[in-house]
Amino acid sequence: MIQFKTDEQLLLIRKAGRIVSGCHAEIAKxxxxxxxxxxxxxxVEAYMRQNGARPAQKGYKGYPYATCxxxxxxxxxxxxxxxxxxxxxIVTIDMVAELDxxxxxxxxxxxxxxVSPELERLMNATKHALYQGIAQATAGKRIGDIGxxxxxxxESEGYSIVxxxxxxxxxxxMHEEPQVHHKGKAGTGKKLAAGMVITIxxxxxxxxxxxxxxxxxxxxxxxxxxxxxxYEHTVAITDxxxxxxxx
Numbered sequence: 001m002i003q004f005k006t007d008e009q010l011l012l013i014r015k016a017g018r019i020v021s022g023c024h025a026e027i028a029k030x031x032x033x034x035x036x037x038x039x040x041x042x043x044v045e046a047y048m049r050q051n052g053a054r055p056a057q058k059g060y061k062g063y064p065y066a067t068c069x070x071x072x073x074x075x076x077x078x079x080x081x082x083x084x085x086x087x088x089x090i091v092t093i094d095m096v097a098e099l100d101x102x103x104x105x106x107x108x109x110x111x112x113x114x115v116s117p118e119l120e121r122l123m124n125a126t127k128h129a130l131y132q133g134i135a136q137a138t139a140g141k142r143i144g145d146i147g148x149x150x151x152x153x154x155e156s157e158g159y160s161i162v163x164x165x166x167x168x169x170x171x172x173x174m175h176e177e178p179q180v181h182h183k184g185k186a187g188t189g190k191k192l193a194a195g196m197v198i199t200i201x202x203x204x205x206x207x208x209x210x211x212x213x214x215x216x217x218x219x220x221x222x223x224x225x226x227x228x229x230x231y232e233h234t235v236a237i238t239d240x241x242x243x244x245x246x247x
Contacts, residue, residue: 002169002177004195009102010236010243013171013197017104017234017245019053019097024108033087033113037069040093041080048097056096056103056174063218068094068107075203075211075228076165076220087113090123092230096174103170105199106246107232118206119227122159126204126229129153133182133200137235137242141192147184150202160209162228165220167199170234192237197245201232 005013023044031040045055045066055066070078071091078092085091094107109123129150136145146167154161167180178190182202207226213219222228236243 002196003171004193005171005197005236006195009171010197010245012100012102013104013234013236014245016053016097016099016102017106017247019048019051019099020095020104020106020246022051023047023095023097024093024106027093028110031085031091031110031112034084036082036084037071037080037091037093038082041065041067041069044093044095053097053099056098060174066095068092070094070228070230073221073225073227074219075162075205075222076230077218079216079219085112088115090115090119090227090229092228094230094232101172103172103174104234104246105170105174105232106234107201107230109229109231121157122204122206122227123229125153125157125159126202127231129202129204130200130231130233133202134233134235134242134244137192137198137200137237139192139194139237139239142187143178143180143189143192144184145186146200147181147189148186150182150200151184154202154204159204159206162203162205162209162211164211165201165203167201167232169196169198171197194237194239196237197234198237199232199234201230203228203230
């Protein structure tokens with residue numbers, strides 16, 4: 001069942017979202033060749049706790065870290081590693097902060113130093129698709145409108161969407177209804193209404209969209225070794241433009 005949020009509850013999620021966005025701003029300053037994603041993970045956990053929040057991913061179904069850190073052919077749910085990042089890589093850092101019982105979720109793909117034009121194009125297309133999806137996230141629209149907007153960007157740019165991982169409602173729980181697919185037919189699916197809070201989080205890959213999960217039960221990597229990028233915001237549905245809670 002979809003949980004509708006009051007204006008006061010939206011402000012509480014926004015407070016959690018500001019901690020998430022603050023973490024991402026600090027990561028952008030720190031993430032460079034030679035840094036490890038395990039160092040980033042430790043920084044994020046310390047940052048959240050210093051700001052009164054809890055890293056909600058840590059301990060979720062046994063997940064052992066405060067962040068997911070995905071690089072190379074790993075497109076989602078990668079474990080942070082004590083391995084120095086290399087010039088020219090891209091890496092996605094995904095996190096959820098819980099503050100006073102309310103959660104906000106955001107993933108961002110970062111360039112490690114200077115990246116190739118091909119990877120820069122992948123990142124730009126995926127980010128553009130996120131905001132195209134957000135533009136459809138208004139009361140009266142449908143879930144399929146979001147997915148269709150994302151899909152049209154992927155098709156026009158020649159990328160595949162890893163639709164095994166989808167957006168979702170969020171609030172007091174990390175994953176609530178509705179499910180938000182990043183493919184779809186416009187005008188179909190659940191109708192959006194003011195008070196809903198969802199994540200939109202497309203993953204684009206340069207090759208085929210098929211993935212395999214490692215033995216750790218979490219790490220998702222492409223079968224063909226292709227590279228992926230992901231961008232995610234938590235957004236509130238309103239009668240006007242979507243309110244980005246993790247900006």
